[in-house]
Amino acid sequence: MFSIQTLTMIGCDGERYPYKFSQGINYIYGPNGTGKSEFYGFLDFMLGATPSSTAPLPKKEWYANTLDAAELTIDHGEDKYTFFRTIDGQCFSIKRNHHEIPCKSLQDYCEIIGSLLDVPSDALKVFKLYVGERLQYRSMTIFNFLGEKGAGTLDDFFEKSSELKYSLKLPRILDFLFNSHVQEIARLEDEAAILREQLKQTEEHEHASDFLVDLINEKLSLLSSPFIFSGHNIDGLRKAINECREGSSGRTRTENVEGLRFAAQSMANKVSALNRDVENTRSMTRLQENRAKLLKVLASVADGQQDYAQCVHAAMEMITEIEEGASYSRIELKQAALKKAKIELKRLNSQLDALELSSNPNDVEQRQIALGVLDDAVSRYENIDQSDSSQISTRIQELQKNMNQLKAEDDQTKLVAISNLITEYYAACSRSTLLAAEDFTNQGYRIDFLKRGCALRPSKIEENSEQGRNRVSYIVGSFARHALIQLCGYTAFMEFLLNDTHLPVLPLLCIDHPSKPFDETNRKGIGSILNKFADRNKDAQVFIFDSAHPADLGITISPIDLSKTPGGGFNPFYRH
Amino acid sequence: MFMDHFDSGKSKIYQDAFVLVLSEYIDIVPLVLSIMGRSSFAKLMVVSFIARRSRLQTVELYSGHDKNDLLLKALMQIDITIDDLTNETPMFAAAVDLLIRSRKIQVDGDTIKAGRGIEGSTRFSRFIDGFIKECSSLSDEYILEEVLKNV
Numbered sequence: 038m039f040s041i042q043t044l045t046m047i048g049c050d051g052e053r054y055p056y057k058f059s060q061g062i063n064y065i066y067g068p069n070g071t072g073k074s075e076f077y078g079f080l081d082f083m084l085g086a087t088p089s090s091t092a093p094l095p096k097k098e099w100y101a102n103t104l105d106a107a108e109l110t111i112d113h114g115e116d117k118y119t120f121f122r123t124i125d126g127q128c129f130s131i132k133r134n135h136h137e138i139p140c141k142s143l144q145d146y147c148e149i150i151g152s153l154l155d156v157p158s159d160a161l162k163v164f165k166l167y168v169g170e171r172l173q174y175r176s177m178t179i180f181n182f183l184g185e186k187g188a189g190t191l192d193d194f195f196e197k198s199s200e201l202k203y204s205l206k207l208p209r210i211l212d213f214l215f216n217s218h219v220q221e222i223a224r225l226e227d228e229a230a231i232l233r234e235q236l237k238q239t240e241e242h243e244h245a246s247d248f249l250v251d252l253i254n255e256k257l258s259l260l261s262s263p264f265i266f267s268g269h270n271i272d273g274l275r276k277a278i279n280e281c282r283e284g285s286s287g288r289t290r291t292e293n294v295e296g297l298r299f300a301a302q303s304m305a306n307k308v309s310a311l312n313r314d315v316e317n318t319r320s321m322t323r324l325q326e327n328r329a330k331l332l333k334v335l336a337s338v339a340d341g342q343q344d345y346a347q348c349v350h351a352a353m354e355m356i357t358e359i360e361e362g363a364s365y366s367r368i369e370l371k372q373a374a375l376k377k378a379k380i381e382l383k384r385l386n387s388q389l390d391a392l393e394l395s396s397n398p399n400d401v402e403q404r405q406i407a408l409g410v411l412d413d414a415v416s417r418y419e420n421i422d423q424s425d426s427s428q429i430s431t432r433i434q435e436l437q438k439n440m441n442q443l444k445a446e447d448d449q450t451k452l453v454a455i456s457n458l459i460t461e462y463y464a465a466c467s468r469s470t471l472l473a474a475e476d477f478t479n480q481g482y483r484i485d486f487l488k489r490g491c492a493l494r495p496s497k498i499e500e501n502s503e504q505g506r507n508r509v510s511y512i513v514g515s516f517a518r519h520a521l522i523q524l525c526g527y528t529a530f531m532e533f534l535l536n537d538t539h540l541p542v543l544p545l546l547c548i549d550h551p552s553k554p555f556d557e558t559n560r561k562g563i564g565s566i567l568n569k570f571a572d573r574n575k576d577a578q579v580f581i582f583d584s585a586h587p588a589d590l591g592i593t594i595s596p597i598d599l600s601k602t603p604g605g606g607f608n609p610f611y612r613h
Numbered sequence: 614m615f616m617d618h619f620d621s622g623k624s625k626i627y628q629d630a631f632v633l634v635l636s637e638y639i640d641i642v643p644l645v646l647s648i649m650g651r652s653s654f655a656k657l658m659v660v661s662f663i664a665r666r667s668r669l670q671t672v673e674l675y676s677g678h679d680k681n682d683l684l685l686k687a688l689m690q691i692d693i694t695i696d697d698l699t700n701e702t703p704m705f706a707a708a709v710d711l712l713i714r715s716r717k718i719q720v721d722g723d724t725i726k727a728g729r730g731i732e733g734s735t736r737f738s739r740f741i742d743g744f745i746k747e748c749s750s751l752s753d754e755y756i757l758e759e760v761l762k763n764v
Contacts, residue, residue, distance in 0.1 A: 243678065268677070269738050269739040270738065304671075323762060327695040344713050345654060345725070349706075351653060351654065352653060352655030355655060356655070370689070371689060374689040378674055425678055425680050427681065
């Protein structure tokens with residue numbers, strides 16, 4: 038069990054002041070100006086939040102020159118962990134039962150806090166595979182903190198999602214929470230990861246193979262061999278190398294250059310032809326002309342034949358029946374061929390240049406070196422795995438498509454369950470506040486959670502003589518009502534998350550100034566919701582920071598009074 | 614008979630070329646059939662024509678790494694026109710004629726199949742081997758359509 042026991046403030050002179058917490062509800066009371074919101078933010082800081090670069094704690098009036106560090110004590114089963122952090126966010130220290138645990142960075146600090154949440158490592162792996170990155174409990178703190186600024190929001194109702202880094206992660210986390218194909222998606226993602234690795238290796242092999250083909254051709258031209266290695270005529274290559282070794286290649290260097298020139302010229306013609314082909318879409322006219330020519334020649338071939346005239350006539354019938362229309366061939370394929378042809382032309386031209394500029398190929402030593410390199414290159418080429426990268430790419434694309442389809446399917450049972458839970462929490466305060474009592478007088482009143490937009494949507498059933506019974510959205514513009522519904526969203530979500538042991542979630546809920554939107558008659562609704570949450574979730578802690586007395590909110594515990602600290606506020610060493 | 618296709622009125626160069634190309638088809642057609650097993654006249658003609666032309670290529674755009682759309686890639690790789698195909702059709706027909714007579718290949722209804730004693734291994738590049746294998750599973754209509762629209 039994860040439970041925050043104390044937060045000890047350490048002053049610049051080494052003095053210490055502890056705040057003690059318990060299971061269930063902890064109420065931090067203080068009039069305006071006692072640093073309740075600072076305390077709320079500081080708890081997040083001690084739980085591993087990244088220090089703000091624009092407003093670092095040591096520069097804030099509440100902290101400057103008075104507070105140096107703090108220690109958070111967390112009970113985990115039989116063990117007691119102490120997390121020490123300086124307020125500049127740079128120094129860390131962690132002790133387990135008074136024994137130091139190595140911790141050099143914020144990452145180590147968060148890793149160790151995360152390890153106390155007892156989430157199975159395979160569950161974290163599934164979470165990572167699904168969400169696409171390694172998410173820790175820090176990303177899930179979006180569900181733990183409800184600040185004053187975001188109170189009363191029903192659309193995108195988690196307050197932390199106003200920060201970009203959380204808003205980007207939230208949709209993926211919600212997809213994960215409300216998908217019934219998580220295991221299947223994780224398995225496919227795993228397979229895709231293996232294939233991506235294979236693809237990388239295959240592409241490397243292909244690059245190596247292209248490099249070796251170029252090298253072999255370069256050395257062959259140096260040895261005045263007219264042979265051109267294309268990657269698959271390996272028998273011919275061996276013969277050509279033997280000829281070079283025996284000096285039996287009768288061709289002259291000039292002939293070899295000429296051969297290359299011819300090849301380059303052919304390739305240049307190919308490039309222009311493909312260029313024209315890419316631009317030319319007049320396939321229908323071409324079909325008619327080509328058909329007429331081919332039919333004519335086949336008719337003459339069939340004329341007077343006994344043996345296979347029947348075969349030729351069948352071919353003619355087929356050709357006659359070909360319908361006009363665009364070719365099946367794709368323009369992309371032609372463009373790819375053009376690209377390949379241009380690369381090949383460039384290669385041939387550079388080979389030609391190299392050959393024309395190369396030193397005397399008759400030099401015996403150079404020939405021997407070239408032959409040595411050739412032997413080595415050929416044996417390397419033969420050892421390269423010639424598997425095909427395009428097939429692997431296609432398989433990865435298929436997997437991705439399947440995963441996207443599975444990810445798009447929401448688990449309606451889970452969505453209904455969380456909506457019911459939110460409504461249940463709201464119903465809990467209908468006895469203590471008129472707002473909720475009023476809402477439940479509407480027929481079929483309930484609050485739905487909408488995954489898209491992360492919204493809370495109250496609705497009721499309306500009876501109409503024309504359309505019969507119909508569920509309609511029921512949003513009454515009351516800030517206090519919305520704040521209560523939002524609080525129900527937080528408590529329901531936290532309960533939902535805590536029931537799933539496979540998620541890295543801190544078992545706590547921190548709420549800053551919840552009474553702000555309420556008048557005195559409706560404040561007790563907050564207590565009804567939070568008492569219900571604490572009753573149902575014994576392992577969770579709730580931290581409420583408020584200026585109203587707990588009894589006004591219907592909470593019967595003695596609060597931590599910030600006005601009674603030595604400094605008269607959250608920082609006990611603060612001097613006005 | 615194959616001499617029916619041989620136009621003796623043409624020049625000496627044409628006659629020499631006819632015999633040369635004919636002998637190449639005599640070599641190629643059984644090899645193609647050794648891969649395809651059985652084929653229509655039209656498909657055999659087109660595939661043999663592309664296979665022969667590919668052997669003449671000085672440099673190749675595609676290799677054994679290519680596995681898809683091999684018919685289209687083969688058509689793009691070689692420089693051919695419909696006239697090339699129609700000019701070679703009599704030579705191909707003459708080669709088929711001679712091969713039937715020598716029982717290297719056999720006519721079976723509308724199709725032509727390999728005769729006895731055809732070797733299984735080929736002397737084509739891996740790309741052309743793949744192309745012939747792909748064509749054996751494509752319909753005759755599709756192959757002819759692509760050829761007529763792309764040459």
